[in-house]
Amino acid sequence: MYITGIGRTKFGVLDKSLPELLYEAMYKCVRDSTLSLDKIDAVVVSNFLAGSTQSQLHLGSLISSLLPGTNLPAFRVEAACSSGGMAIYQALSLLHEFDNILVIGGEKLNVSFNKRIHKYISMAGDQLRDQQEGLIFPAQYAIAASNYFRTYGGTRKDLALISLKNYSNAALNQLAHFSKKIIDMDIINAAPMVCSPLKLYDCSPISDGAASIILSNEKKSHRDVEIIGYGAKTDAISLSQRKEFAAFKAARLAAETAFSMAGISPKDIDLAEVHDCFTIGELIAMEDLGFCGRGEAIELVREGETSLHGSLPINTDGGLLADGHPFGATGIAQICEIVKQLRHEAGERQISRAKIGLAHNIGGVGGTAVVHILAGGS
C-alpha cells in the first residue's frame, strides 16, 4: 500500500471556510500525485467538530459538492484529535475494495468564541466523568504531566525544551501556524498558566486547516512512499478509568502492532511525527513508542537527540504545538511531513538520513491511538 499524493493548506487562524480549506488540500494533493481525479474511486473524510462549530455534518456529501460529477462513495471518520490517523487507517482497510482512495481531513475552529471551543474540545473526554467535573482538555494533560513529574522526575523546564524545539522547526515550515513566531525561554516562562503545570506554550494552538493524501494499492511513481506497518487501538475514554496516567496503553499496543507488521523495531525509525498536543504528550509518546524506556525521554530531549540534527528527529514540521492542530487534518498532515522527508523534499528542514518514518496520532488523552510506519522509495 502506497501514498501516491500529498497536499495541505497553511495551518493557523485563516479566513477561508471549511469547504474552501478542504478543496485547497485536495487540489494540492491531486496536483502532487501522478494520478488524475478520475482514478480515485472512494473518499474518506476526517473531521472532529464541524457539527458543533459549523453546524455542518454529512461531510461525505459536502466533498461530493467540491468534486462535482464524481459521485464517489464517501465515509466520514471521527475519533477526536486522531480523526485524521483513523481516517487513513480506515482507508487502508478499504483498499481491499478500492484501488485509489482520497483521504481528506480538515477543521475550521476559529469561528466562535473561545470558551465554546474549549467546551467542544472537551467532548473528547467522558461527559459525566470529565466534562461535568471541569476536566477540560489541557487539564487532562496537566494530570498526565503532574503524574509524570512525580513518577519519573523532570520539571517544567524540560517541557519548555520541547516547546523551543518545535517552534524552531516550525520556523522552517512556511505552512505552519507559527511559521513566523520567534520564542525563547523567557517568553515561555513568562506565559500565563493554563492548567498547572502547563503554561501557554505547552499547549497546541486552535488552528484552521486541511490536509489530504491519496492511498493506492500499487506504486505509481518513484516519489511514492510505502506504508509498511500500521496499528490502531483504543482505551477507556476517561483517565480516571485507567491505572496509568503518564503512559498511554493504546499507543503502546498500536505501536507494537505496527512494528510487528513492518518487521522492524523502534531503533530502525529515522524520524517520527508524534502527537504533541501538549509538550508532555511528546515525552509520553517517545516512551509509548519504545524509543526509550519509561522516564528516559527527558534525557533524550535534554541532549537534543530529538532536534533536526539529532539521532531521532521528532516533529520536524513543528508538531501540533507549532505547526498547528486542526484536529481533522492533524493526523493526515503528520503523514504529509513524513512523506516529504522520505522523498527528500523537505527543503530547509530536510533531515540527512530519512528512510523509515513513523506517525503517531492520539485521540483524547490516549483513548484512541494510531501508528503508521512509512518507508521511502529506493
Place this chain on the structure above:
Amino acid sequence: MNYYCARCGREWDYPVSNCIFCDGKVEKIDTSEHVIDDMVQVSIPTEDHPIVPYYVMLLRGPDGSYKFKKTFQNHEIGDKIHLESERYDKCTIGIIGTGITGRGIAEVALRTGNSIILKSRSSGALENTLDKLSRNLYKSLNIEESQLLLEKMTTTTDYISLAKADFIIESVVEDLKVKRNIFRILDSVCDPDVVLATNTSSLSISKISDGLRYPERVVGLHFFNPITRMQLIEIIKGDKTSDDTLSKCADIAKKLGKVSILAKDTPGFVVNRLLFTLINEACWMLEKGTSSVEEIDKAMKLGANHPMGPFELADLIGLDLCKEIIENLNCDSENIMSHSTNILNELVRKGYLGKKSGRGFYDYNEQLNYC
C-alpha cells in the same frame, strides 16, 4: 470502579446489570471515602465552567478506582475527601427574601453554579435585586459569564413556584409571626424531603417549626454578612430536626463553598452569643467611662488581634439590629448576659443606626470620627 462481575471479576464505572463477557451478575461496590492522588488548577474559563480558577482533583477510592471531581477549594495531595455531598450536585435552591442577606445567599448560590428560585413579595423588589445582583457579578466576571450565571435564576412572587426547589432558605425579617406564617405555607407546598431552612440569627427554630406537618425538615442555617466573603454557616438543630436534615445542610454548605458548624437551638447560637456579649460589654465599659470608643476598638484590635473593634463592628451590623439581638439574648434564663445599655438605646432612638445611616458610634460622614 463501582460495578464488578461476581463471576469473572471484570469492572465497570457504569450501572451494568449483567456481564457481557460471561453473563455473570454484576454487583455494585459502595465507595465514599477518597484520597486526592493528584490535583490541577484550571486557569482558563470555558462555557460550562466560567469561574476560574477552579481545581480538578483525581480521587482514588478504597478499591483503587479513580474519579475526577471539580472543586473551588484548594486541597493538598494526600487529603481524604468524602463524596456524600453528591446529592446536591445539581440542585435548585429556593431563596425567600431579597434583603442584603437574601441577595448575598443568591449571589453565592449562583457563583457556585447552582440554579435558584428567588421569591419576594413584590416584583419591584425582585427587579431591584436582579439589578444589584448583576452589578455585583459584573465586578468580577465579564458580561457573558455573568449572563450564564443569571440564566440559572428564576424569580417569583408566589410560594407555589418554590415547589420545584430541592432546598429552601428563608431570609425575611426577624419576626416570629412572619416566619411561622411562611413556614406553614412551605410545609404544604414543598415535598417532605425538601429541607426548609431559616436564616435567623436569634429566633428559636423549634418555635418556627411548631405545629408543622414535617417539623423534622426545619432547620436553622445562619449565614454571616457579607455573605460572599464570610466562610461560616451555623447549622441550628431544633428540637425535632432530623439527622438527615442536618447532613443535607452540611452538604449544601459545602456546595456553597462554605464551612459549617453545628449548634443547638439556644439564643444567639455560637457566634452571636459571644459577639453580642462582647459588643454589649463594650457599651457598658463606654457608659461607665472605662475607656473611649476609639480606644476600646484599638485595644481589641491590637490586644486580641480582632480585625475590627466592637464599636466598628456594631456600626457595620447596624445598631438597631444589635439592640434587637441583645434583647433577644436576654430572654434566655440560662444566659449570663446583662441588659442593653442606655447609650445603645439612645443612639437607636436618635436614628443613629451605624454605617448604613451614616452615623452610629462613629460618624461616617466625616470618616470614622467619634460622635
